[in-house]
Amino acid sequence: MPNTQQLEDLTTQVRRDIIRMVHKVNSGHPGGSLGCTEFLVALYNEIMDRKEGFDMDGIGEDLFFLSNGHISPVFYSVLARAGYFPVEELSTFRLIDSRLQGHPTTHEGLPGVRVASGSLGQGMSVALGAAEVKKMNGDKSIVYSLHGDGELQEGQNWEAIMYAAAKKVDNIIAAVDLNGQQIDGSTDDVLPMGSIKGKFEAFGWTVVEIEEGNNIDAILKGMANAKSKTGQGKPVCVLLKTVMGNGIDFMMHTHEWHGKAPNDDQLAIGLAQNPETLGDY
Amino acid sequence: MKTYTYTEKKDTRSGFGAGLAELGRTNPDVVALCADLTPSLKMGEFIKENPERFFQIGIAEANMMGIAAGMTIGGKIPFTGTFANFATGRVYDQIRQSIAYSDKNVKICASHAGLTLGEDGATHQILEDIGLMKMLPGMVVINPCDFNQTKAATIAIAEHKGPVYLRFGRPSVPIFTPANQKFEIGKAIQLTEGTDVTIVATGHLVWEALEASKVLNEQGISAEVINIHTIKPLDDKAIIESVSKTGCIVTAEEHNILGGLGESVARVLATQKPTPQEFIGTNDTFGESGTPAQLMDKYGLNSSSIVEKALAVIKRK
Numbered sequence: 047m048p049n050t051q052q053l054e055d056l057t058t059q060v061r062r063d064i065i066r067m068v069h070k071v072n073s074g075h076p077g078g079s080l081g082c083t084e085f086l087v088a089l090y091n092e093i094m095d096r097k098e099g100f101d102m103d104g105i106g107e108d109l110f111f112l113s114n115g116h117i118s119p120v121f122y123s124v125l126a127r128a129g130y131f132p133v134e135e136l137s138t139f140r141l142i143d144s145r146l147q148g149h150p151t152t153h154e155g156l157p158g159v160r161v162a163s164g165s166l167g168q169g170m171s172v173a174l175g176a177a178e179v180k181k182m183n184g185d186k187s188i189v190y191s192l193h194g195d196g197e198l199q200e201g202q203n204w205e206a207i208m209y210a211a212a213k214k215v216d217n218i219i220a221a222v223d224l225n226g227q228q229i230d231g232s233t234d235d236v237l238p239m240g241s242i243k244g245k246f247e248a249f250g251w252t253v254v255e256i257e258e259g260n261n262i263d264a265i266l267k268g269m270a271n272a273k274s275k276t277g278q279g280k281p282v283c284v285l286l287k288t289v290m291g292n293g294i295d296f297m298m299h300t301h302e303w304h305g306k307a308p309n310d311d312q313l314a315i316g317l318a319q320n321p322e323t324l325g326d327y
Numbered sequence: 328m329k330t331y332t333y334t335e336k337k338d339t340r341s342g343f344g345a346g347l348a349e350l351g352r353t354n355p356d357v358v359a360l361c362a363d364l365t366p367s368l369k370m371g372e373f374i375k376e377n378p379e380r381f382f383q384i385g386i387a388e389a390n391m392m393g394i395a396a397g398m399t400i401g402g403k404i405p406f407t408g409t410f411a412n413f414a415t416g417r418v419y420d421q422i423r424q425s426i427a428y429s430d431k432n433v434k435i436c437a438s439h440a441g442l443t444l445g446e447d448g449a450t451h452q453i454l455e456d457i458g459l460m461k462m463l464p465g466m467v468v469i470n471p472c473d474f475n476q477t478k479a480a481t482i483a484i485a486e487h488k489g490p491v492y493l494r495f496g497r498p499s500v501p502i503f504t505p506a507n508q509k510f511e512i513g514k515a516i517q518l519t520e521g522t523d524v525t526i527v528a529t530g531h532l533v534w535e536a537l538e539a540s541k542v543l544n545e546q547g548i549s550a551e552v553i554n555i556h557t558i559k560p561l562d563d564k565a566i567i568e569s570v571s572k573t574g575c576i577v578t579a580e581e582h583n584i585l586g587g588l589g590e591s592v593a594r595v596l597a598t599q600k601p602t603p604q605e606f607i608g609t610n611d612t613f614g615e616s617g618t619p620a621q622l623m624d625k626y627g628l629n630s631s632s633i634v635e636k637a638l639a640v641i642k643r644k
Binding site: 153179180183213 | 382385390392395424430431
């Protein structure tokens with residue numbers, strides 16, 4: 047089991063991977079990826095009970111579904127560095143004939159991915175289906191999912207949120223990345239959503255808030271708390287307050303780096319702020 | 328000429344219900360989902376016998392498609408049930424991304440397809456669903472013709488690994504296919520042998536094609552009727568073989584001719600054996616309220632229209 051320093055080192059390395067991947071092809075989504083780096087590093091290396099290797103059915107292990115598929119850079123880096131595929135393959139991100147498509151897909155057979163995502167709002171339904179089957183199979187493991195806050199503007203989420211509580215799907219932990227940003231500006235400017243906590247609670251979910259969503263210790267503590275609330279007849283939502291672009295100063299606190307790649311100089315600055323720890327791919 | 332008769336009429340949706348019930352008894356991996364239309368989809372028997380394998384989703388078709396996709400992870404074979412309109416157009420992107428592009432083994436079962444839904448009118452009468460579904464890479468598209476064939480198709484698709492769109496309907500139609508005929512996906516069934524014209528029909532139009540062939544026969548015209556229950560993958564070989572004999576073809580479907588079976592057949596013929604073709608189907612229009620029989624007459628989806636088109640296409644040879 048890795049200690050906090052090891053998770054911090056991995057986080058720094060994943061940040062380097064993200065901006066190097068996006069820079070190379072001059073496309074992709076660094077902002078949301080950087081904001082969720084600590085969460086996904088902690089999830090895959092500490093929180094989830096995972097089996098060696100990858101099989102689609104994932105029986106007897108925890109599963110993760112990425113609903114906001116545009117943060118594929120962080121997903122791919124975390125998967126590679128957790129051993130699902132060679133880290134060298136990160137260099138093929140968004141290139142022709144790559145398994146690392148712009149948005150995650152099962153279609154090219156990339157280990158670690160269980161459903162395509164990118165068109166927003168679909169991941170929670172898929173996670174619920176997998177969670178229902180775990181219950182049918184007597185499988186006690188947990189289904190995790192991650193969603194953007196802006197993504198909650200898609201109506202299908204609320205069909206899923208209503209279903210999960212009504213059917214007592216209490217083996218799911220759905221995390222929402224509350225970075226307050228979306229393509230056209232802040233979520234409050236684009237479409238104010240009011241209290242997301244209040245909405246989940248009104249729909250019958252247990253809500254756990256992680257105020258410091260870019261702090262590994264806070265994430266570990268919050269997710270342990272969330273896990274302790276599973277199996278009690280209610281689905282569990284984690285509201286993860288993050289900073290978009292975290293770890294690279296000029297990308298933080300703005301929506302401008304949602305889907306924009308750094309140039310050569312910006313890459314150099316970003317890399318200097320995140321010295322190599324585990325070795326670049 | 329081989330002739331077909333029937334002693335009983337039933338709705339094809341009941342064939343689906345019977346097939347699903349049988350799967351419930353024989354295949355423990357089959358699960359069923361419905362968006363608040365279980366009586367219309369005839370899912371009652373399955374639900375009664377397998378309550379733990381039935382999931383009532385409520386009126387939330389997008390969520391249903393996503394849940395079905397997720398249920399394949401862990402080895403289940405989900406069958407979703409709703410009306411054809413809500414099973415395709417309403418949830419196209421969910422099917423496209425979470426099911427088709429994700430290679431999920433989901434069976435999308437759709438009742439009340441086409442005009443024969445009747446009085447509810449155009450909001451519910453989808454005539455574009457075959458086109459929508461056949462365009463999705465990897466999607467199998469099946470439109471069986473009677474109770475027996477719909478039951479057999481329902482059972483058969485559980486054995487096929489990959490997404491399937493199974494389309495059936497509401498009205499009672501003659502049962503004329505054998506009760507125990509094994510359903511082979513993608514294998515056309517020649518119903519009558521003929522030399523003057525080929526009639527390729529799918530779904531409710533297959534019986535109409537048989538009726539048309541009787542009329543044509545009385546006029547000394549020998550029609551070869553082929554039941555194309557699978558629109559994708561299409562049985563190219565059967566079509567080419569038949570038109571090689573007859574030299575002309577009529578396609579018939581309860582669907583818009585833009586994007587339906589007829590266009591798939593035209594593609595095969597244009598690339599492999601250019602042949603005069605006439606189309607039976609709705610033509611770039613919505614439906615409307617009325618009884619199924621009135622609607623099929625008004626929009627020319629009946630045996631007399633098939634006879635007219637057959638006579639016309641023979642002249643173009």
